[in-house]
Amino acid sequence: MEIDPTEHEIADLGPKIKDVDDADELREMLAAEEDGEDRVPVKTLIEDRLETVEGEDEEVDPGDADLDDMTVADVANMVRDVEDIAVLEDLLEREKAGQDRKTAKSQIEGRIDTLRDSDDDEDEEVVIEDPEEKYPDLDHPTADKKHVRALEDGDYRDMWVYCETQQGQLIDVSREMLGKARELMDGYNDEYGESESVIAVLIGDGVGELAEECIAYGADRVIYLEDERLDRFRHTPYTRIFCDMARNGGHPFGREDRAEDDWRDYDEPRYTVFPATNNGRDLSALAQAEFDSGLASDCSDLFIEPADISNPAKTGKPGETVEFQRVLHMKRPDFSGFEYSTILCLDKPGREFHPQGASVIPGSFDVPDPDPEREGEVIEHEMPLDDDWFKVEVTDYDQLEGGVDLTGNEVVVALGRGIGSDPTEGIELGLDLVDQFEEADLGLSRGVITASYQFAGHVEQYVTEERQIGESGQEVEPAVYIAAGISGAVQHKVGMDESDTIIAINTDADADIVDFSDYFIQGDLFEILPELTDSLENGELDIQALAGGASDD
Amino acid sequence: MTDDYEHYEAVVVGAGPGGAAAAATLAQNGVETLVLERGVESGSKNVSGGLIYAEESAPYTIDGLFPNFRTEASERPVTEYYLHNVAGRKVKTIDLTDLHEHDTMWSDAVLRRHMDSWLEDRVHEVTRETGGGLLTGVRVDGLLREAGEIVGVTCEELDPIKADAIIAADGVNSELARDAGLMDWEDPEEWFQGVKAIVDMPEGAVAERFGVADDEGVAHLFSGDLFEGVRGGGFLYTNDDSLSIGTVFHLDSLVAEEAEPHELLDALLTHPLLDQWLQGEYEELEYGAKLVPDSKKAAHPSPHRGRLMLVGDAAGQMQAQGPIIKGMNHAVSAGALAAEAFSEAQTRDRPAEAGQRYETKLRDEGVMKKLRPTPYKIASAVGENDAVASMTDSLVDSSLGKLGIKAADRLGLLGRSFNSPFVMSVMPDTRTPYVTAPTAIAEALGTPVRAENDVEPPDLADRIGDLTYDVGDPHIELQDNSYEASGAAVAACPVSAKDFGGGCYRDETVKTNGHEEHLVSLDTQPCVECGTCAIVADTEWEHPAGGKGVEFKQG
Numbered sequence A: 001m002e003i004d005p006t007e008h009e010i011a012d013l014g015p016k017i018k019d020v021d022d023a024d025e026l027r028e029m030l031a032a033e034e035d036g037e038d039r040v041p042v043k044t045l046i047e048d049r050l051e052t053v054e055g056e057d058e059e060v061d062p063g064d065a066d067l068d069d070m071t072v073a074d075v076a077n078m079v080r081d082v083e084d085i086a087v088l089e090d091l092l093e094r095e096k097a098g099q100d101r102k103t104a105k106s107q108i109e110g111r112i113d114t115l116r117d118s119d120d121d122e123d124e125e126v127v128i129e130d131p132e133e134k135y136p137d138l139d140h141p142t143a144d145k146k147h148v149r150a151l152e153d154g155d156y157r158d159m160w161v162y163c164e165t166q167q168g169q170l171i172d173v174s175r176e177m178l179g180k181a182r183e184l185m186d187g188y189n190d191e192y193g194e195s196e197s198v199i200a201v202l203i204g205d206g207v208g209e210l211a212e213e214c215i216a217y218g219a220d221r222v223i224y225l226e227d228e229r230l231d232r233f234r235h236t237p238y239t240r241i242f243c244d245m246a247r248n249g250g251h252p253f254g255r256e257d258r259a260e261d262d263w264r265d266y267d268e269p270r271y272t273v274f275p276a277t278n279n280g281r282d283l284s285a286l287a288q289a290e291f292d293s294g295l296a297s298d299c300s301d302l303f304i305e306p307a308d309i310s311n312p313a314k315t316g317k318p319g320e321t322v323e324f325q326r327v328l329h330m331k332r333p334d335f336s337g338f339e340y341s342t343i344l345c346l347d348k349p350g351r352e353f354h355p356q357g358a359s360v361i362p363g364s365f366d367v368p369d370p371d372p373e374r375e376g377e378v379i380e381h382e383m384p385l386d387d388d389w390f391k392v393e394v395t396d397y398d399q400l401e402g403g404v405d406l407t408g409n410e411v412v413v414a415l416g417r418g419i420g421s422d423p424t425e426g427i428e429l430g431l432d433l434v435d436q437f438e439e440a441d442l443g444l445s446r447g448v449i450t451a452s453y454q455f456a457g458h459v460e461q462y463v464t465e466e467r468q469i470g471e472s473g474q475e476v477e478p479a480v481y482i483a484a485g486i487s488g489a490v491q492h493k494v495g496m497d498e499s500d501t502i503i504a505i506n507t508d509a510d511a512d513i514v515d516f517s518d519y520f521i522q523g524d525l526f527e528i529l530p531e532l533t534d535s536l537e538n539g540e541l542d543i544q545a546l547a548g549g550a551s552d553d
Numbered sequence B: 001m002t003d004d005y006e007h008y009e010a011v012v013v014g015a016g017p018g019g020a021a022a023a024a025t026l027a028q029n030g031v032e033t034l035v036l037e038r039g040v041e042s043g044s045k046n047v048s049g050g051l052i053y054a055e056e057s058a059p060y061t062i063d064g065l066f067p068n069f070r071t072e073a074s075e076r077p078v079t080e081y082y083l084h085n086v087a088g089r090k091v092k093t094i095d096l097t098d099l100h101e102h103d104t105m106w107s108d109a110v111l112r113r114h115m116d117s118w119l120e121d122r123v124h125e126v127t128r129e130t131g132g133g134l135l136t137g138v139r140v141d142g143l144l145r146e147a148g149e150i151v152g153v154t155c156e157e158l159d160p161i162k163a164d165a166i167i168a169a170d171g172v173n174s175e176l177a178r179d180a181g182l183m184d185w186e187d188p189e190e191w192f193q194g195v196k197a198i199v200d201m202p203e204g205a206v207a208e209r210f211g212v213a214d215d216e217g218v219a220h221l222f223s224g225d226l227f228e229g230v231r232g233g234g235f236l237y238t239n240d241d242s243l244s245i246g247t248v249f250h251l252d253s254l255v256a257e258e259a260e261p262h263e264l265l266d267a268l269l270t271h272p273l274l275d276q277w278l279q280g281e282y283e284e285l286e287y288g289a290k291l292v293p294d295s296k297k298a299a300h301p302s303p304h305r306g307r308l309m310l311v312g313d314a315a316g317q318m319q320a321q322g323p324i325i326k327g328m329n330h331a332v333s334a335g336a337l338a339a340e341a342f343s344e345a346q347t348r349d350r351p352a353e354a355g356q357r358y359e360t361k362l363r364d365e366g367v368m369k370k371l372r373p374t375p376y377k378i379a380s381a382v383g384e385n386d387a388v389a390s391m392t393d394s395l396v397d398s399s400l401g402k403l404g405i406k407a408a409d410r411l412g413l414l415g416r417s418f419n420s421p422f423v424m425s426v427m428p429d430t431r432t433p434y435v436t437a438p439t440a441i442a443e444a445l446g447t448p449v450r451a452e453n454d455v456e457p458p459d460l461a462d463r464i465g466d467l468t469y470d471v472g473d474p475h476i477e478l479q480d481n482s483y484e485a486s487g488a489a490v491a492a493c494p495v496s497a498k499d500f501g502g503g504c505y506r507d508e509t510v511k512t513n514g515h516e517e518h519l520v521s522l523d524t525q526p527c528v529e530c531g532t533c534a535i536v537a538d539t540e541w542e543h544p545a546g547g548k549g550v551e552f553k554q555g
């Protein structure tokens, strides 16, 4: 007896007993406990375990099982675990000699067949058969999936990055992907002694002007297509255009009259990278399906490395490990969320899986520092755009977020909790001052927005988070920023300290804002704001001139 | 539909010391265990003093469950322990090392971000092997019930999860304990509020200024008149290269005195006595706060319901033994005992018995007795009676009392009673032990400190500015914004203050139709999630969503 239960607390017996598999040993332990402390819970514990272990022992040994005693279901269960064909054949003989049940025999024979098959499998070369040939009688041999758009012996080069835009600007993830692509391809070219490129793809209305920016962020070439009908993302035209760009002229599944690009001599991209945004997810799925390749969506990291693969479906050589070269490793959280999986998109015998495609979660990579000196080639892609692709018309849309855009103003008048003694009047005074300028608007500190102040109806609409300036609001850099009754907390400061000229109005000369203002007017905003408005109205004061004369320190 | 929910044998909510101990013990017993933690990383939400104790009498210790804990996860061991009684500049110091060492195998200072994230890695490893794992950034927001029975948890970030056992190790202000109806957040008397600053020390300064070797450390405790009469005290613990300096006050007393916690902390930081250690330099690495349950009143005698078991602060298992604060160690014991209880119940195929087994173990292993000592009930019946309290107060204050103190000191009685674990654990919650007696002792026996301490701790705006936040949706809603109902939070919230516009709670006088109203407004962005306003204001209080809110780097 290895474990003497009387020497243990019940607490540590539980786990220990789980490892005891020998019924005799357990009986010995039970006896020891009865002679010793005789604790009821301990005995139950041992008895429970004994039951489990003996239950296991009762399993029949197929070698000397008495088939006459067994139902067909028992036989079926028993043979499922038998791996040895000789034992099964012996069973079959005995069944024939005994009850000779057809159903029992077919269970045993079935198991023998399975084992023979799997034995055979092991030394067979994987034969690649065209599904149409394999099942000539079926008109859709593999349901609807026809592997018809993958290339045979295709040439693949370069990393293509789809750069999404919003409101005529590259979105951050586009810059992040370009930076990552640059880093990956530099490494790749070093490793393999190649000179493959990063290609940025721009599709939209007036996107050509972003080409230089793509180059600054790391692209070697930018391919763009602009058309005013492309001002919003649409599935059909965007997918068609992306694929037409990617497939060189003469591609078996491409547009017939597409000319060959003079700048390249390959059929399709080696790698494609898309943003995992709403639009990018759609486009990546559609485009990769059109290429008949795979897609690793929502990746959080990418790297290029060789991979050792032993899956015979991929290598075509059972039992052998083959090193695949230039494999894009696409890391993504797996479905449980616990772990990361690395997805590989590998060719297999008779079937190529290219481009190796990924979509990337925004924020996974850093935005690189742009290098305005970088040089690259900009190519406008030409192709006919079929009117049919635009049959769906966008009649109306809403822009979420940013209802009030305070950026781009010449002057921002911002109010803080200094308006507390009469909040409604404070807002009115601020608005009066705003009216004195061509391009000006009202901003607020968070302190005002989250206060319990009650505002009269006509100014209430102005007191919303949309006007908040600072860390968790908007960042502005107008020529003139007038901060009235704002203390200058660091979270507010980061939203406005890039302003050219900062004018602070505060009763407290020690307020933090004084430290980073160009002009400080000590006093009550309820007096100062109307004075400012008046002197502007009368032309006595020219704030812009003031701004021009201010130094930044 | 519900049958589609993912199922685990056990779900542990929270990966502090209680959750880590529970998960590791479950995994050791082969129980499939999923751990959910709301912080971006374990420890990012946690603040402690903190000295973690390994008690000789405890059924489990943290290093027993996690080998190498002391070399890899903790700071300095505490080898000296002093209590300073303060009256103005006068200080009488009593060596409490004996009390500290009573029943103590070892005791180390810890910083929770480092400690808990170290535990997280280990817990993830062992739970993964059981088919579970540890997920961070997931906030459990309630209990999943079927036909009135608790069968799992619901989360903001994931689909509901079912489990045969749910161990709530979600700390103070446990939303699960509240959901199950086991704990309420009503009575300020059941809580302390702890506030702490972590202060940087130049290389080698700890050894030099405290006179300790690399493997030694000191704890200094402070009580007396430096906290405006608020009941509680201060502490200073040495870490490897920083100091943890903080205060712990009875919440009801804080509220009654309308004291500002950050000012009380500053009063300690700027006391002349601290000059010998700060030496005119002060760089604060982090400011943090958290409620602390008082087990004498809050520890639930039967902390389970159905498949749910509460451990650690969630069950109120935080023992204040005089100046010694023991929460982490009891969370470890309770977590492991709950795990053990479930594993045994499961082995016997009677998982429903886990809760009862856990309760029995808490009692049999002596944990409950430490948390709710019987003598306290008697002592408090007398000691907290107002009349008696003021009588003892005035007695201590009188010259006769002081004579007594001198005599007691000469006889060595003073040190002896402070060093008695029994006296310390049954001390009544009146001003006598916290304020009056220490002040009297210092006045009678103290030596004046001559040094000047001119360090300037940062103001609240800078303290908030130095913290890291990932702001999400507001997680606290004011139910009643009248000053009467919720005004106490303006002072009591550790990141708010009267006349400070940048805090969570702000005192406002609002004019409406000619008359004035005294209101408070709330902005949760600077919130450090201490839980105070859940008790002292009229709010709808929840923790922020997974990964959102404040992120402590030290803890």
Ligand SMILES: Cc1cc2nc3c(=O)[nH]c(=O)nc-3n(C[C@H](O)[C@H](O)[C@H](O)COP(=O)(O)OP(=O)(O)OC[C@H]3O[C@@H](n4cnc5c(N)ncnc54)[C@H](O)[C@@H]3O)c2cc1C
Pocket: B013, B014, B015, B016, B017, B018, B019, B036, B037, B038, B039, B042, B043, B045, B046, B047, B048, B049, B050, B051, B052, B053, B138, B139, B140, B141, B169, B170, B171, B172, B175, B193, B194, B195, B196, B246, B247, B248, B289, B290, B291, B292, B311, B312, B313, B314, B317, B318, B325, B326, B327, B328, B329, B331, B543
């Ligand atoms: C200033 C101060 C000083 C102290 N000093 C000491 C000391 O010196 N010694 C000592 O032993 N104790 C001390 N304590 C008490 C000690 O910190 C606690 O008792 C101890 O941390 C409790 O451990 P726990 O595991 O129960 O809870 P916690 O450590 O609070 O852990 C709870 C965990 O659950 C997570 N969580 C919470 N809600 C959810 C949710 N809904 N979903 C998912 N996760 C959630 C949290 O993020 C956290 O990680 C001190 C406390 C304070 C504030």
Ligand SMILES: Cc1cc2nc3c(=O)[nH]c(=O)nc-3n(C[C@H](O)[C@H](O)[C@H](O)COP(=O)(O)OP(=O)(O)OC[C@H]3O[C@@H](n4cnc5c(N)ncnc54)[C@H](O)[C@@H]3O)c2cc1C
Pocket: A415, A416, A417, A418, A419, A444, A445, A446, A447, A448, A468, A469, A470, A471, A472, A473, A474, A484, A485, A486, A487, A488, A489, A490, A491, A492, A495, A505, A506, A507, A508, A511, A523, A524, A525, A526, B464, B469, B471, B500, B501, B502, B503, B525, B526, B527
């Ligand atoms: C994570 C986080 C994010 C945050 N994000 C933002 C953000 O994006 N934007 C933001 O603004 N804040 C933000 N805050 C809040 C910020 O910390 C401050 O609380 C806030 O900016 C204070 O607003 P305030 O200056 O209006 O109020 P206060 O700090 O109360 O200042 C009021 C000022 O008005 C002066 N004053 C009083 N009466 C008068 C009078 N009659 N005339 C003239 N002056 C007067 C006072 O002297 C004082 O200086 C954030 C906080 C956190 C923690």
Ligand code: SF4
Pocket: B476, B489, B492, B493, B494, B495, B496, B504, B505, B524, B526, B527, B528, B529, B530, B531, B532, B533, B534
């Ligand atoms: S708002 Fe409430 S929970 Fe947050 S820091 Fe203040 S008192 Fe603590």
